[in-house]
Amino acid sequence: MAVIVHEDFQFIVQGITGREALNFTRECLQYGSKIIGGVTPGKGGREVYGVPVYDTVREITEKERVDGTVITVPLAFAPDAAYEAIDAGIKEIIIITEGIPRKDASAIVEYAELHGARMIGPNCLGIIVPDVCRFGSLGGPAVDCRKAFKPGVVGVMSRSGGMTTEICNALTLSGLGVSTAISIGGDPVIGSTYADLIPLFEADEDTKAVVVYSEPGGTAEAELARWTQENNSRLPIVAFVAGRFMDEMPGMSFGHAGTVVNKKVDSPADKMRRMREAGISVAEEIGDIPNLVRERIGN
């Protein structure tokens, strides 16, 4: 079992002829993912590494089962690409595109919810179930991906794409390995937060613990803490909050668009306190994560 994707998961890439998309399409195929089509309006009929390119999403969904889509189109077209995928009935949507204004992101999230679709991102890298499927651009070239992500027992959710790989690499080196890793996105408005996704890990028998990487800004950590308190979860959670130095610099913005401390709930100190109160182990240092996971799962 795994979270969201599986061995037969087949997806498409919207914006497949873009530079970044060409790279990760090749990487995904080399990793063994099933990409059954790509979309770039006006470029229908071409091929990208053997993957047929179409003008519209519907041309593919009318012919074949499409489980998911990775959207990496220029900023101005990102909302329309998402609406097109949702209208065509695709249920798992990853938006890699960065810099979508909050208002647009909120509208896409709402539209996805109304149509029973799940959205990961924007400003994320996607999902990896090690050795099974890579859905997005997480982890880079397939050879690097295999180095950093080995199958195992820990689920990972992270607001930073790069730190998803960093943490999975540490879990892999420690022998714990990774069940499913999800880069959830660094924007202030994202489709799926920790609290939205944690029930999926709870239901996944491969996952014995979950690691969460977080940053200053937003209420996602408070919501995860509340979920943990309200549900009798079997899963130990280990969290790490980066950017603690920002507590001394209110109003300054670093890193991702969502990374800013304006209110108390935004601050790393407040996030750490809430999560600890909910029974989540909060790592003082990034390097402590594998040992904390081991302690919590009694291994």
Place this chain on the structure above:
Amino acid sequence: MLDVEADLEIEARHRQRPMLDELGFAKDDLRQVREPTEFELEGARIDAEDPRGIISPIAEFDGNIGLVIGAGGGSLTLTDAVRKHGGRPANYAAIGGNPSVDKARRLTKLVLTKPGVDKIAVMSNVVSNTRADLVARGVIKGITELGFEPADKILIFRVPGAWEADAAKILEKYGVEYCDRTVSISEAARRAVEKVG
């Protein structure tokens, strides 16, 4: 007294241009809570002059350890890690999206010529897009252009991931202390702080 607090979202600024013009906000005015320093302005210039990859946000702190670090989340984590081990960062940077050798070179020179900075730590999370060898070449070029030996100026080099074997070859040639992905971010930061004394 505070009458109004408004949150201006950078991503949506182009939609509010007439209003922002009326309020006197220039196109490149990011309105952080304090005026940018000369160091920060120069960092932004370096970033803007070459579209290949990014090195920003660049921020100036008052410490003595120069940080040539990446990426978004990695830089946040690394800055904390340096402080956790008693180090005082001189700056913030966030290398990402595969910057050119030239951009890494200019960032290195900017950080290393900052008053009070004698040595730099070059660190990142495991990279998948940014090429470790290009970072290594840029950093070494920057240091040698200033007339220094890379081995004297680099506290530690920890940029594992894409093209790491090529980076290792370059670093070995110059005798620079580097570590691979088996050394955690925490441990790399600890070593850097220890070396600066």
